[in-house]
Amino acid sequence: MLIHSMKANQLNSFLISALTEENPFITTAEVEVWLEQQNHAVQVGIEQIAFSEMTHWNFSQDQSRLQHQSGGFFSIEGIHVRTNWREVKEWEQPIINQPEIGYLGIITKEFNGILYFLLQAKIEPGNINYVQLSPTLQATRSNYSQVHGGKAPAYLEYFKDRKRAAILMDQLQSEQGARFLRKRNRNIIIQVTEAIEVQEAFIWLTLGQIKKLILKDNLVNMDTRTVISGIPFKSFEDIGLFSYNHNPVKMSMLISSVGKGISIYSFEELVAWLTALKCRYELIVTGIPLNQVKKWTITDWEIVEEEGRFFKVIAARVTISNREVSSWCQPLVKPAQDGLIAFVVKEIFGVLHFLVQAKLECGNFDILELAPTVQCLTGDYKRPEYEIPFLDLVLGASPESIRYDAMQSEEGGRFYQEQNRNRIVQVGAEFPIEVPENYTWMTLNQMNTFITFNNYLNIQARSLISAVNFL
């Protein structure tokens, strides 16, 4: 018997309170110092090793996949892709297959009328800053079901036992479609009322603080960013609580963009636009053995494309030393270069609109997802192999038109020092409203409505949206 425990509109009033940056537990400046201390207190060693040196990981006998000996966690497999999207109609590549749905969960609690979010300073081997602010719980099913030994992740019981917490948000969201095969995570925010122990390396932060820290490079990890991107903006609009923002002159526009103001397209028009594109574009993905992926070679040390493009799969021995020493081996995906994701935004009818792209990626669950205006992660955007719309505009944007600009990491548990420039660029009246057919204009509220449903906004779009308060 399921007892729905979430109270209607509870999310709204609490999250509004959370937008404050006043925090008696820890100020935003102190968080940065604290993160630095956490970083100093730990030694992280990443040693690239040969695949044959990995403990618990091996290629299957037929070389069809690189896998954990338990069959859990994830594996590296091969896929053949056929599509009628853009220039490249057919290719093969390695991909991460992780069919388990993991938890990305944040515990919240009210203190003196303000909602706080419990984040942790979490070490991940692939992070540029080894320690970044992560959700309370970040666990694959292999982790939390403990089938492979190990202790249960901290705070897991609050998410598993439905009577201990109210659910504020619970959504299925996609991961990187160029790297993961239809991977999804459960993005969940719960609220506890009972006393709760704050374990070491965990802190209570307001949403306002988290959003301020996203302005800095590589402090807030991808998992935290995707969870908070699902928080509806309409909550905030109701009482216009954007006033803490650093750029008050932009506020009226932002408020209008999340309100019930005029959007250039109705929601039904946006659904029709996407339906037509999903019917036009095909994506046929077939599993193939990893050692038969065309143009890719498995050496003793890496799985690499013939021209060194896109990414490599490497084997790593990770050693974490703080008070204890722990060490394990795992594959990591190492990108060929930094990437770029960017939204172009424009005021239309007095309302801020985002230029959204319907983008096909091989690991997508449903052919196309809604992506930022520019998304260059797999190829080199400094030497693009084919024309990328709006790339020059984003790269050449004047400082006054750049509303947000930071380097942000991808998930450090899978990706080795992968960081992408996150940028939001505002264009003026000279920028045309008519755009190529796989682009359209949406308000923040329209994007947020799509986020509520599975597999609409991709993780790059969500990463940018998580920063939006600070346009």
Add this chain to the structure above:
Amino acid sequence: MLIHSMKANQLNSFLISALTEENPFITTAEVEVWLEQQNHAVQVGIEQIAFSEMTHWNFSQDQSRLQHQSGGFFSIEGIHVRTNWREVKEWEQPIINQPEIGYLGIITKEFNGILYFLLQAKIEPGNINYVQLSPTLQATRSNYSQVHGGKAPAYLEYFKDRKRAAILMDQLQSEQGARFLRKRNRNIIIQVTEAIEVQEAFIWLTLGQIKKLILKDNLVNMDTRTVISGIPFKSFEDIGLFSYNHNPVKMSMLISSVGKGISIYSFEELVAWLTALKCRYELIVTGIPLNQVKKWTITDWEIVEEEGRFFKVIAARVTISNREVSSWCQPLVKPAQDGLIAFVVKEIFGVLHFLVQAKLECGNFDILELAPTVQCLTGDYKRPEYEIPFLDLVLGASPESIRYDAMQSEEGGRFYQEQNRNRIVQVGAEFPIEVPENYTWMTLNQMNTFITFNNYLNIQARSLISAVNFL
């Protein structure tokens, strides 16, 4: 360059006008007579033949599939299913694989301020009534791309040429998850303004007329029902235009159920409920050769389960004779018995709520879809093999509590004389609000919001919703 051609709110005002049953072209009673005439004017012969006698269809050399020689249309394949849903954890079965997205399209046009829908009396071999009211266009990609010869379907050009019509609705919707492997159709309603020829066997009907005809057995085909189920109820609520309904005492309740009244659960709670279930239930479907499907046998004449349960695949020679004679062969799926689909509805907080089930079926695109309270299509509901919640209540409902009851056909192009009892039963205060965990209560508006997005409401739920005006 895509020019969005749909006008915001155009759908609403026009569809409201369409709710009238006054039609100067043809009255509702005349439509029934006309359909009967169409049925008399045609001879439909369905002869069951051996698989080896089929022209253009054959088993692949390795007996892994039954296919059209062009590779188009559809094929019958085998699947292995593994799940943790309910009693049966693992099984194998034949399934229809039709990866192409087809059109289910209705042309509308305004005459004297009223919107009319262009439907056709279409012959389909599997229909109980051979001739049923079908959408203007009902075409697979194999049909409309004409790769296999044949003439283009009537009115196709209005859907393909985006400048000839405004789009009122354009959605991707699923088909039967127990029979089709992730099949979807494009449900589209367009509006033309130019003069348009009404070809033979086509008529202009109002939405009110179509909904009235759905009250009768087997007159409006499944494809028409799914398309009109996507029309938002909120349009109607705005001006309370339910007054043409036959049961005016129920009207206030129905209007409240589609309005912004209090629903028992917020939309966010419903999304959270479904997310938790999607994370709990697994569905792993693997393709296997058709001749290796356990418990199923391919004879010369049929593909049949060892106890004759569920359905058979048969080979049919279809002969249609009116002024011309046309004949072709194709496989058809023949169910073992009639099925039952039913919604239980209840007034909660003065608002009518529907008891919705999250149901796993092997061909589902995303594990679970929202289904009617009771859905018994694949097993025999008169001799159920395991307990089916609410079955007795629906079967034993008193006449006063039955708000809708009709036999409706599944799609006659694939299914041989498959019809299901469609029923809506209203329960009173004695019926508990707490329901098993994979059931929840939704208002019509909440269901309609889910319909807007891909693969939420299944085709059985949509079939029942298409009748709802007449509760």
